[in-house]
Each structure stands twice: as C-alpha cells, then as structure tokens.
Amino acid sequence: xxxxxxxxxxxxxxxxxxxxxxxxxxxxxxxxxxxxxxxxxxxxxxxxxxxxxxxxxxxxxxxxxxxxxxxxxxxxxxxxxxxxxxxxxxxxxxxxxxxxxxxxxxxxxxxxxxxxxxxxxxxxxxxxxxxxxxxxxxxxxxxxxxxxxxxxxxxxxxxxxxxxxxxxxxxxxxxxxxxxxxxxxxxxxxxxxxx
Numbered sequence: 142x143x144x145x146x147x148x149x150x151x152x153x154x155x156x157x158x159x160x161x162x163x164x165x166x167x168x169x170x171x172x173x174x175x176x177x178x179x180x181x182x183x184x185x186x187x188x189x190x191x192x193x194x195x196x197x198x199x200x201x202x203x204x205x206x207x208x209x210x211x212x213x214x215x216x217x218x219x220x221x222x223x224x225x226x227x228x229x230x231x232x233x234x235x236x237x238x239x240x241x242x243x244x245x246x247x248x249x250x251x252x253x254x255x256x257x258x259x260x261x262x263x264x265x266x267x268x269x270x271x272x273x274x275x276x277x278x279x280x281x282x283x284x285x286x287x288x289x290x291x292x293x294x295x296x297x298x299x300x301x302x303x304x305x306x307x308x309x310x311x312x313x314x315x316x317x318x319x320x321x322x323x324x325x326x327x328x329x330x331x332x333x334x335x336x
Contacts, residue, residue: 147189156183160287162191163274166241168290169266170195170274171304173322174313175247183278184245185215187285197245198228216245229264236269245276253318260324263300267293275304281312297326 151158163170170193172184181197188195194216201219204212212219220228236242244265248258266273272292278285288307293300304322313319 147186157284168272170245172247174319176313176315176318195245233268279311
C-alpha cells in the first residue's frame with residue numbers, strides 16, 4: 142500500500158493519523174487495543190502514512206496459499222504459536238542482523254479478552270536492547286498513530302505502569318474485549334504476603 146493510497150483510505154474511513162515516525166529505526170511497537178480485525182488494517186495504513194516500514198507477526202496459517210505472498214509483502218512474519226520461546230529468540234536474532242527493524246506486535250495476542258498481555262514484546266525489546274514504542278487506534282476519536290517510547294528497565298512493573306498510563310483513555314472497537322496491560326511477570330515480581 143503506497144503512502145498516498147493509505148492516506149486516502151484513512152481519510153475516506155474518517156480516521157486521523159497522529160504522532161510521528163520514531164527516531165530509532167529499530168524498536169518493538171505495541172499495537173493496541175486489538176479488539177477487531179480492522180485494527181490491523183488501520184495500523185498498517187497509519188504506519189505507511191508515517192513512513193514506517195513495519196514488520197508484524199501473525200499465525201503461520203495466514204501465510205498459506207493464496208494469501209501467503211501478500212502477507213509477506215505487507216511485512217508479515219509467520220509464527221507458530223506452539224513454540225513461542227523459539228519465536229522470541231528468532232526475532233531477537235533478526236534485530237541483531239538488521240540495521241532497520243520496526244516490529245509491530247499486538248501484545249494482547251488475540252481480539253478477545255484475556256486477563257494478561259503476552260510478554261513476548263517485552264522480552265524481545267529487553268533482549269534486543271531496543272525501545273518499546275506505543276502505537277494505538279482509538280475508536281472513540283477515530284484517531285491513531287504513534288505515541289511515546291521508552292527503553293525497558295529492570296523493573297517490569299514500572300515499565301508496565303508507563304504502558305498502563307498511556308492506554309488508560311484509549312478505546313478499541315469493542316472496549317469490553319480490551320484488557321488492562323498486565324503481564325504474568327509482574328505477579329512473579331511482587332513478593333507474596335504472608336500472614
């Protein structure tokens with residue numbers, strides 16, 4: 142999709158693009174909320190308008206014939222969800238080998254409600270030493286784009302507090318399907334109280 146076509150599509154759909162292309166050319170971009178198939182289409186169009194050549198991950202079944210070639214051309218990377226740990230290592234290696242790698246990940250991992258976000262985005266960013274960029278689609282305002290970024294620290298709860306604050310007032314197509322940004326790792330980082 143060219144920048145002109147992306148801009149025209151968003152204008153006809155009534156969407157506005159906000160923010161600007163991140164300064165870094167290597168980062169993990171969060172795509173949230175992810176409650177509708179349209180989120181993906183809007184996010185790809187917004188990325189193109191902002192000059193971002195985004196890569197994204199999808200179920201390996203999306204890359205079968207007849208759409209596999211198109212999915213790869215749109216920046217898709219097939220992933221087999223049976224071995225997520227192997228996926229993290231593969232993506233971290235790609236960051237090490239490519240001078241430009243703008244990876245979009247929907248951290249919820251599904252369009253349906255889940256109590257926890259998947260931590261792959263966080264583990265990839267930490268291991269690759271790249272920032273996390275917060276991107277969004279806000280259906281209330283029909284606006285989306287790129288927000289702030291941060292480098293992951295050694296305090297997962299502090300890092301997730303940054304993410305929670307940013308997404309607090311952003312609404313997906315189906316708000317009841319969007320989960321509060323919480324990782325399992327945060328629960329493990331909190332000492333268990335006894336007594």
